[in-house]
Amino acid sequence: MTTKKKFLTAVLIAVAILSAVGYGMFVRNRGVVTVQTGRAIRQDLTQTVSANGEIKPKKYVNVSSNMMGRIVRLPVKEGDRVREGSLLVQLESIQSEADVRSAEASFDAAQTELEGMSASIRSAEATVASAKAEITRSEADLARAKQNFSRAEQMTREGLIAKEQYDRAKADFDISSAQLNAAKARLAQAEAQEAQALTQRASTALRIAQQRAALTRARDQFSKTTIRSTLDGIITNLPVNEGEIAIVGIQNQPGTTLMTIADMSIxxxxxxxxxxxxxxxxxxxxxxxxxxxxxxxxxxxxxxxxxxxxxxxxxxxxxxxxxxxxxxxxxxxxxxxxxxxxxxxxxxxxxxxxxxxxRQQIVTAPIQALTIREFDPADPIAQSTGAVAVTAPAARANKKKVEKEGVFVINNGVAFFRPVKTGITGTTDIEIVEGLTENDQIVTGPYQVLRTLADNARVKIQKVP
Incomplete structure (x- = not known):
């Protein structure tokens, strides 16, 4: 066999071995889900609530005017510290000051008139007393004249006195009787004058009360032209200037806010x-x-x-x-x-x-590890505490499925769903009251994987770069 054939044979054998190894790895990793993990740890946990807002003083007052007028003096500026009773604003007071003087004059005139009425009443009382004394004297004169007239009448019948003396006695009696009637008439007139004086005094007293009320109102209006601070604080807002008109609020329309004073101690x-x-x-x-x-x-x-x-x-x-x-x-x-x-x-x-x-030294888990799964009522997991029943989508049956909150715990490369009972929630972790122990390895992500991860699924831990 030539060297070239030997080389080709070795290459083919190597390719076959690599293919077999790759296929074996593919078969072994088929159905394995790559997940991110974390561990249940024991730590201190604090639950917080965050909210937005603004800084405000505990006590502040918006100063406004109780009457309309032009600002003629503004001795303060924004940022000044003021004491209770300090002058803040002086409004134009020509009209209100004139009203006070007019009311004072009317009140003084009414009081003078009342003093005159009192003098008239005293004079009427003296006249009534004099009339009563005159009646007493007239009654005595009448009694004496009547007695003389009776004696003269008796003596005339007996012929002891002349007719002229009888006529004189009768005339004295008639005069005394007329004088008594005149004294009674003068008494009635004096009493009527006294009653009239008393009525006039009562009317004058009522008029004085009205003048006193008008004077109080005028002084109150005049006092409103001077605005003073009602508390110790700092002027935090001063939107007006000298020469501007202060407007009084009516019904739903607010008036001019002259300034804001804040007590910055709290x-x-x-x-x-x-x-x-x-x-x-x-x-x-x-x-x-x-x-x-x-x-x-x-x-x-x-x-x-x-x-x-x-x-x-x-x-x-x-x-x-x-x-x-x-x-x-x-x-x-x-x-x-x-x-x-x-x-x-x-x-x-x-x-x-x-x-x-x-909470101090409690078992916690990352918040993102929590998930919810649905189980049939017969499932042992669904029968654990904390399950929530939900209606199944199948229309043919009225069976209900049970929702359960829990985490996936990894054991020997397999993720098992474990129901948990939670407590307070921190920024990134949540308290696990029941269901986990310290150092349990749990699935924390990715989110899409955690949504669809099945119970008893094979998993592979993603390496953190």
Whole structure:
């Protein structure tokens, strides 16, 4: 045999051997799925809720005017610190000051009139007393005249006195009687004048009350031209200037906001928490706040307020055929900062991370390892705890399949589905309460493979580059 034939024979034998080896490897690896894996480990786990919002002072006030007027003095500027009672704005007060002076003059005039009424009443009382005294005197004169007239009449019948004396006694009696009637008339007139004076005094007193109310109202209007601070704080917003007109709000139309004063001693982060996370938020929970303006600096705080009413927000990506957006609801949560830095300003954007639960040294697994499978009710896996029954798509039978949450555990190159019971969820890992032990090797991906991976499937671990 020549050398050339020997070489060709060796090549053919080598090709046959390689083909046999390749075919054997193909047959052996047929049906084997390449997967990514991880291990169940024991570690500390913290569950958090993240929400966006803005920095706000705990206490602030929007200063507005209670009357319309031109701003004639503005002694403060944005960023100034003010004390309670400090002058903030002076409005034009010519009209209101004139109204106060007019009301004061009317009130003084009414008081003077009341004093005059009091003097008239005292004079009327004296006149009534004098009239009563005159009546008493007239009654005494009448009694004496009547007695003289009776005596003269008796003596005239007996012929003891002359007719002239009788006539004089009768005239005295008639005069005394007329004087008594006149005194009674004067008493009635004096009493009527006294009653009139009392009525006039009561009317004047009512008018004084009206003038006093008008004076109070005028002074109140005048006081509204001077606006002072109601708290100690910093002026964080000042949108007006001297010479502008302050407008009063009416019904649903707000008035002019002259400035905003914030008490920066207590600063909060007001965030909006999604409705799916709000059930885990509690008062007193610790939170970390990241303010965009401060870079990576983290601030600490505690949850001090949780809203009870939902704040609706419309998502533009979920507009249906009806033309209205689907409402996604948020809840307001207020976090009070423990040690706020002085450079914080109201309105700065922030992100809060609230720690809602913490576990120490628990068994955890990567979140992406969790998957759901459906089983027949007779399957032992479906009879384990935590199964959820779902209706099977077959229309001919009313049988129900059972959904089960679990992971795929690898043992000797085979992936077995194992139901698990989960607890709190961290950023990348989830607590495994039941179903796994520490160091169990589990399938973590790829996602498309994990969706379709069957129980008892042969797997090959993908090498990490």
């Amino acid at each position: 600063i909060t982060a007001e965030v909006k928490v999604d409705e799916t996370d709000i059930v885990n938020v509690r008062l007193g929970q610790e939170a970390r706040i990241k303010v965009d303006a401060l870079g990576d600096r983290m601030l600490l705080g505690q949850v001090t307020e949780i809203g009870n009413s939902a704040l609706a927000r419309t998502t533009s990506s979920s507009i249906g055929t009806s033309g209205t957006g689907q409402e996604a609801k948020d809840f307001k949560v207020v976090i009070t900062l423990d040690d706020p830095p002085p450079e914080l300003r109201p309105g700065l954007s922030c992100t809060a991370t609230i720690e809602t639960a913490t």
